[in-house]
Amino acid sequence: MCGIIGYNGMSNAENILIKGLKNLEYRGYDSSGVALMNEDKIHIVKSEGRLAFLEQKLKSKNILSDMGIGHTRWATHGKPNEANAHPHTSQDRKFTVVHNGIIENFPIIRKELEKKGYKFCSETDTEVIPQLLSYHYHGDIKDAMQKTFVSLEGSFAAAILCKDDKDTIYVAKKASPLAVGRGNRENFISSDVGAIAEYAEEAVFLDDGEFAEIRKDRISFFDFNLKEKEKEFLKIAITPEDLTKGKYEHFMLKEIYEQPEKIKNLLKSKIKNNKIFLDEIAELSLEIMKAEKIYIVACGSAYHAGLAGKIAIEEMCRIPVEVDIASEFRYRNPPVNEKTPVIIISQSGETADSIAALRLANSKGSFVIGIVNVLPSTIANESDYVIPTKAGREIAVATTKGYLTQVCALYMLALHIADIRKTLTDESIRFYTEELLQIPDKISEILSDTSEIKTLSQKYSCKNDFFFIGRNTDFAVASEASLKLKEISYINSSAYPAGELKHGTIALIEKDTPVFALCANERLFKKTLSNIEEVISRGADVLCISQKGQIDKEKYNALEIPHCTDIFLPLLEIIPMQLFAYFVAENKGCNIDMPKNLAKSVTVE
Ligand code: AGP
Numbered sequence: 001m002c003g004i005i006g007y008n009g010m011s012n013a014e015n016i017l018i019k020g021l022k023n024l025e026y027r028g029y030d031s032s033g034v035a036l037m038n039e040d041k042i043h044i045v046k047s048e049g050r051l052a053f054l055e056q057k058l059k060s061k062n063i064l065s066d067m068g069i070g071h072t073r074w075a076t077h078g079k080p081n082e083a084n085a086h087p088h089t090s091q092d093r094k095f096t097v098v099h100n101g102i103i104e105n106f107p108i109i110r111k112e113l114e115k116k117g118y119k120f121c122s123e124t125d126t127e128v129i130p131q132l133l134s135y136h137y138h139g140d141i142k143d144a145m146q147k148t149f150v151s152l153e154g155s156f157a158a159a160i161l162c163k164d165d166k167d168t169i170y171v172a173k174k175a176s177p178l179a180v181g182r183g184n185r186e187n188f189i190s191s192d193v194g195a196i197a198e199y200a201e202e203a204v205f206l207d208d209g210e211f212a213e214i215r216k217d218r219i220s221f222f223d224f225n226l227k228e229k230e231k232e233f234l235k236i237a238i239t240p241e242d243l244t245k246g247k248y249e250h251f252m253l254k255e256i257y258e259q260p261e262k263i264k265n266l267l268k269s270k271i272k273n274n275k276i277f278l279d280e281i282a283e284l285s286l287e288i289m290k291a292e293k294i295y296i297v298a299c300g301s302a303y304h305a306g307l308a309g310k311i312a313i314e315e316m317c318r319i320p321v322e323v324d325i326a327s328e329f330r331y332r333n334p335p336v337n338e339k340t341p342v343i344i345i346s347q348s349g350e351t352a353d354s355i356a357a358l359r360l361a362n363s364k365g366s367f368v369i370g371i372v373n374v375l376p377s378t379i380a381n382e383s384d385y386v387i388p389t390k391a392g393r394e395i396a397v398a399t400t401k402g403y404l405t406q407v408c409a410l411y412m413l414a415l416h417i418a419d420i421r422k423t424l425t426d427e428s429i430r431f432y433t434e435e436l437l438q439i440p441d442k443i444s445e446i447l448s449d450t451s452e453i454k455t456l457s458q459k460y461s462c463k464n465d466f467f468f469i470g471r472n473t474d475f476a477v478a479s480e481a482s483l484k485l486k487e488i489s490y491i492n493s494s495a496y497p498a499g500e501l502k503h504g505t506i507a508l509i510e511k512d513t514p515v516f517a518l519c520a521n522e523r524l525f526k527k528t529l530s531n532i533e534e535v536i537s538r539g540a541d542v543l544c545i546s547q548k549g550q551i552d553k554e555k556y557n558a559l560e561i562p563h564c565t566d567i568f569l570p571l572l573e574i575i576p577m578q579l580f581a582y583f584v585a586e587n588k589g590c591n592i593d594m595p596k597n598l599a600k601s602v603t604v605e
Pocket of ligand 1: 299302346351354487600601602
């Protein structure tokens with residue numbers, strides 16, 4: 001995703017912008033650029049490729065400036081090259097803009113402006129913004145902003161410099177995240193509050209339909225009718241160690257090893273009288289009692305967390321649960337209402353499809369429980385109730401602790417709901433709670449010796465196609481395990497319900513086809529074992545993931561995990577799969593923290 005950074009203060013703007021853009025690199029990008037205000041001239045420097053090229057160019061220009069904006073571009077319209085890199089300017093060079101989002105009606109706007117003699121020099125949708133600002137500008141910048149941004153359809157987080165006001169950065173926001181950070185006589189903007197956490201003490205996210213003026217000593221907020229409004233700044237809960245790899249080679253490995261502590265802290269924060277109690281939804285008892293069905297809606301790994309959560313909520317709360325991919329849910333017209341709460345799961349809180357699903361659910365009278373890691377964020381701000389997953393900042397694009405804390409939060413929610421609806425006895429609730437509290441140590445046990453997984457990764461790194469099969473909780477984990485391998489090692493893989501394979505896909509199994517058979521679920525172990533035999537008889541090279549002592553290791557290749565009650569197995573079973581994907585990607589020399597084509601937060605459709 002594109003990244004925006006802005007600085008207005010007393011220090012060297014170039015250094016702060018470059019550092020901020022480096023903190024945004026994890027989002028994925030293909031070009032970058034900055035605009036620096038110096039006296040009443042705006043200096044623009046852009047470069048294709050890595051940030052280092054931009055830094056090189058800037059060094060040779062030695063621009064002194066204390067105010068500027070910067071951008072990393074993840075191409076949506078127009079090739080990833082220097083001409084299409086941001087910032088973009090109006091042809092009179094009066095306005096300079098960086099933008100994150102998609103201007104859906106840019107073709108018609110561009111055609112109208114070209115008829116009026118405006119010349120464009122890029123293929124981007126973004127370039128219509130500075131040109132339109134210039135067209136509407138007759139001396140009043142805010143007036144030009146209002147006329148411009150109310151005419152744009154789609155999504156934008158935009159930062160603007162105007163040659164006629166060398167003291168202010170202007171911003172506008174609709175459906176694409178933008179945070180404003182406040183420091184001591186210096187102020188910041190960023191697509192991601194983590195990118196400015198080392199400079200700003202507190203921050204606030206703009207809401208849709210808002211403008212802001214960012215000066216050195218004052219920040220003002222307006223709605224799109226230019227009515228001034230107050231906004232509450234929140235302390236930025238990100239620590240500097242969140243932003244460093246420490247002793248680890250990659251952020252992903254660091255975040256894998258943070259999982260025991262993150263799960264422990266999440267659980268401890270919600271245990272009262274030996275029971276899970278989610279105070280965030282304490283007032284929800286009546287609605288929960290009336291709930292006839294629950295929807296879980298998310299994308300990617302968050303969707304896979306939902307698959308695990310469904311099993312627990314249905315089992316413990318006896319409510320039907322439908323798990324849906326947000327980009328499908330939002331365009332279906334689902335029959336949601338006040339009796340069908342919707343759970344939106346999102347690590348970043350800024351995934352465009354999940355935001356749209358949230359708004360659709362609200363528009364149909366349903367209430368939304370957001371299970372979110374980044375606060376503040378759009379999904380956290382717009383959910384009726386929020387359960388923070390407290391994973392801390394997650395830098396690696398491939399989520400690990402973000403996913404695991406989502407699964408844990410869903411189990412906690414299931415226990416809370418079961419307690420309200422009395423669908424579990426107190427004794428069962430105590431049993432499940434105790435089981436959960438033992439999980440962190442069991443994760444640590446798996447992490448304490450990864451040699452077997454590392455050795456296996458060497459054997460399989462040259463393979464091209466993997467299958468991950470499993471039933472029930474094992475299939476939920478197989479789905480996430482397959483995505484992890486694909487997104488960081490670029491090896492094709494697919495996850496399949498073990499019982500479904502024989503309905504066609506088994507035709508693909510041949511000699512030495514690698515199949516990960518996740519069979520830790522005790523209740524269904526024998527069923528999955530027969531599916532393992534099916535693929536072995538067709539020549540597959542099977543590696544089982546089972547609980548200790550569950551499978552005959554003389555007969556089957558198996559990685560074992562500590563014992564755990566079936567329903568919570570995803571919290572353990574995914575760990576060796578995360579590590580396997582990591583080691584394979586490392587063997588292949590892949591860019592593990594920033595895989596090609598991927599972005600940490602997909603803020604466009
Ligand atoms: C997971 O490794 C991916 N980075 C991706 O699937 C991610 O889970 C998905 O884009 C949802 O992101 P969110 O949790 O921030 O909404």
